[in-house]
Amino acid sequence: MPLLVVGLSHKTAPLEIREQLAFEPYQWQEVAEKLDQYSELQEKVLLSTTNRVEVYARVKEVEQGRERIVQFLSDYHGVPExxxxxxxxxxxxGEAIRHLFRVASSLDSMVVGEPQILGQVQEAYNRAKAHGMVGNVLGALFEKSFSVAKRVHTETQIAENAVSISFAAVELAKKIFVDLHHCTAMLIGTGEMAELAAQHLLHHGVRTLLICSRPFERAVAVAERLDGDAIQYDHLFTYLETADIVLGSMPTRHPVLTRAAVQEVIRRRRYRPMFFIDMAAPRNIDPSVNAISNVYLYDVDDLQNVVNTNIRQRQQEAAIAEELVNREAVAFQRWLNSLDVAPTIVSLQQKAESIRQQELSQLLDHLPTLSEQEREAIEAFSIAMVDKLLSTPIMNLRKGVKAPEGNKLLQAVRQLFDLNERWHRPIRIGSRGSSLALRQTEWVQRQLASLFPHITFEKLIIKTSGDVIRDVPLPTVGDKGFFVKEIEEAL
Known part of the structure; x- marks a missing residue:
């Protein structure tokens, strides 16, 4: 039963399309009920984020499964296909396996190396699992994707360097001050980029945030959002000497902080380091302040150069991560093929045996004068011939499924010998009739049905001596087969 993923992402669809097909958390119960109506989708996981909407599924047939997923997206959102x-x-x-591994590892993200996507994939999987939509195969696939993603983030430096201007500012601050927990940051102006950088600084431990802006009401509004302290613009230089990190984002034609002003502030601070981040255009801070001892000034262009360098480093690490993902995808595909090879071989043997019996019966009907010994000899010959005919193909099939594209060999064999129908002879699972035994048996039956959907499994209740004889104390019985003898005989 093939693995299939159907979806769209920031790479293929504009935001207005992604918005129309996105799912909200409060919709998951309804989504699960809707997906369960599509019998072609045996297992399914829905992943919905700002940048992608994807449905992962095990399907009976690829084309039909793909159309059902498209139909689901259209019907649920009321959007024409x-x-x-x-x-x-x-x-x-194999491509579906590799795609999930790349998604979970953030190799398919808008920002390669970002950590949020792994948590989003885990959340999607947990939701599907809670609603009973995940079986052994998708379960194993997603669990493997988590371990692959963790390997990517621990064995490469794909997430080590900032690739946004606001976060690059934080990285530079950490290099200057090492520990930000004792630092005070000041935001001059309320520009969006500087505010985002301030949020990152707070997240990384900055103790106090001061917001200074004109008009004062803007400073108050930002201070409320970021849990900071608003100060009047007229008091800027009074508080400036308390700031270790200063972010400038005020719209102005002339520098807010001149070299002379900063020189005086650093003197009052007894030359303790100050880090200035100028995110304004025109600039808020006189570029010559960078010549002052223990003063570090970066403007937007400086930060962009840092980001560009980091992006190149991430791209190099991403190439290493891609190789790791490819190896893991091939290994998982081999494991998946191994699940299908056993039932395929048994189906092939069963079909050959059915043909042998049918042809042998017709032959013997036309030779009524044969002795019993001659009939047995002919039957033995037919059995040996079928066994020898199948021996080499079965051996090669077992070896072939270990190749990267072994699934294609399996599909070819099943198609060539028309083995896609369900077995007409069920596999029976014997069990005692107690509640505990039945519950365990039903669990085993569900797991087997998930792994081998083309096989019918039946539950067979067997009464044992232990179920019938209830008036004899167990210590006096002495027979270890008291509860299993009849089951062993049934086997």
Whole structure:
């Protein structure tokens, strides 16, 4: 049963399309009920974030499964298929495995190396699992994707360097002050980029945040959002000497902080280091302040150069991560193939045996004068011939599924010998009739049905001596087969 992923992302669809097909957390119960209506999707996980909407599934048939997922997205959101079909992509089997590993590892993210996507994938998996939509195969696939993602982030430096201007400012601050927990930051102006940098600084331990702006009401509004302290613009230089980190983002034609002003502030601080981040255009801080001892000034261009260098480093690390993902995807595909090879071999043997019996019966009907010994000899010959005919193909099939594209060999064999129908002979699972035994047996039956959907499994209740004889104390019985003898005989 093939693995399939159908979806769209920031790479294939504009935001207005992604918004129309996105799912909110409060909708998950309804989503689960809706997905359960599509019998073609045996297992399914829905991943919905700002940048992507994807459905991962095990399907009976790829084309039919893909159309059902498209239908689901269209029906649930009330969006015509023609409005989004051209933005969709789909991956099957090995490519679907590799895609999930890349997504979880943030190799397919808008910002390569960002950590949020792994948590979002885990949340999507946990929701699907809680609603009973995940079986052994998708369960193993997603659990493996988490370990692959963790390896990518621990064995490479893909997330080590900032790739946004606001976060680059934080990285530079940490290099100057090492520990930000004792630092005070000041925001001059209320520009969006500087405010985002201030949020990052707070997240990384900055103790106090001062906001100075004109008009004062803007400073108050930002201070309320960031849990900082608003100060009047007229008091800027009174508080400036308390600030270790200063972010400038005020719209002005002339520098707010001149070299002379900063020289006086650093003197009052007894030359304790100050880090200035000028995110304004025109600039808020006189560039010559960088010549002052223990004063460090970066403007937007400086920060962008840092970001560009970091992006190149991440790209180098991403190439290493891609190799790791590819190796893990091939290994998982081999494991998946190994699940299908046993039932495929048994199906092939069963079909050959059915044909042998049918042809042998017709032959013997036309030879009524044969003795019993001759009939047995002919039957033995037919059995040996079928066994020898199948021996080499089965051996090669077992070896072939270990190749990276072994699933194609399995599909070819099943198609060539028309083995895609369900077994007409069920596999029976014997169990005692107690509540505990039945519950355990039902659990085993569900796991087997998930792994081998083309096989029918039946539960067979067997009464044992222990179930029938209830008036004899167990210590006096002495027979270890008291509860299992009849089950062993049934086997």
């Amino acid at each position: 023609r409005a989004f079909r051209s933005y969709l992509y789909h991956f099957v089997e």
